[in-house]
């Protein structure tokens with residue numbers, strides 16, 4: 542396994558709509574990429590990581606939002622598609638492509654996502670709270686949308702100022 546390099550905003554790949562994973566791409570190469578993405582996510586201390594964040598413009602992400610008992614919920618979602626969402630939640634959100642930025646973002650509180658597993662089998666996940674936040678955040682990455690785009694204009698302005706300061710540090714290259 543190998544750690545992948547996480548790209549930081551405003552790397553163009555983060556702002557590009559990812560290509561769907563084709564029917565002929567559900568192979569060992571894809572499964573290796575997924576394992577490396579899990580490794581990279583755990584190493585960076587995140588709960589979700591999308592392919593564009595490691596410089597690959599494709600529609601897939603990995604996530605592991607532990608439940609109350611710290612139980613792992615390791616899951617890879619290929620070609621995710623939000624089919625339903627409802628309610629709202631306000632909570633702190635971060636992103637491995639924006640190191641040091643945490644801010645409140647409004648999200649739906651429940652979502653149903655349809656996706657394919659690493660073998661190409663169709664799956665569906667009905668999730669709430671932090672899992673829903675993660676699914677929505679990571680599916681956005683597949684669409685070239687970053688959480689900056691989901692902030693209120695005031696929070697976005699403050700975040701942009703902080704990003705400018707952080708970009709002068711080694712943490713953000």
Ligand SMILES: [Zn+2]
Pocket residue numbers: 635636637638678682
């Ligand atoms: Zn992110």
